[in-house]
Amino acid sequence: MGLSYENGIESEPLFDPNILKALDFSKSKVIFDPPISVIDPGENLKVRPLCSGDYDRGYLKLLSFLTKVGDISRKQFLDRFHAMSSCKGMHYITVIEDTVSGQIIGSATLAVEQKFIHDAGFRGRLEDVVVSDEYRGRQLGKLLVETIRLLAEHVGCYKITLDCRDRMVKFYKQLGFQLEEGNSNFMTVRFQD
Secondary structure: OOOOEEOOEEOOEOOOOHHHHOOOHHHOOOOOOOOOOOOOOOOOEEEEEOEHHHHHHOHHHHHOOOOOOOOOOHHHHHHHHHHHHHOOOOEEEEEEEEOOOOEEEEEEEEEEEEOOHHHHOEEEEEEEEEEOHHHOOOOHHHHHHHHHHHHHHHOOEEEEEEOOOHHHHHHHHHOOOOOOOOOOOOOOOOOOO
16 A cells, blocks of 8 residues: 555555455446446546545545535645544545546545444444535446445445435435434534534
């Protein structure tokens, strides 16, 4: 894995890129028309782990389409990146890069929680799914969600969950997620907006 440079930008991956290549899309129940996958996401697109150089590839700007990001310096970004990469097997931020512009145009996160239940199992959480407006309609959101679902299964999670806005429930249902009867309440205490 290790540090490399692409177009002069440091490029240390958050996790081993070979994990994504090993995902078995034949297990997927999601239909892609036309067919796309991690290996072939579309012309001039590449699916890969978040890299340390993605600060310069617009990763934080992309996240700002989803929620408040704040004014994060390169040092803050790298400190957080290295803290996450030091927790092996816990953070799988997967991005889609436009290889022509060199910009990050899509992203989703698998956060893995270690549990004592389920034989000291792992629970996965799908977080921060976002695709740049200019790339919508190309099934990239579906691809990111299915990649994270397969990744969660690959790393041994006994389940994967997510929280979403009401308007997104239909989208996630189409991808196999279900509201659990009697357990569909999401509650929160916010300390900041």
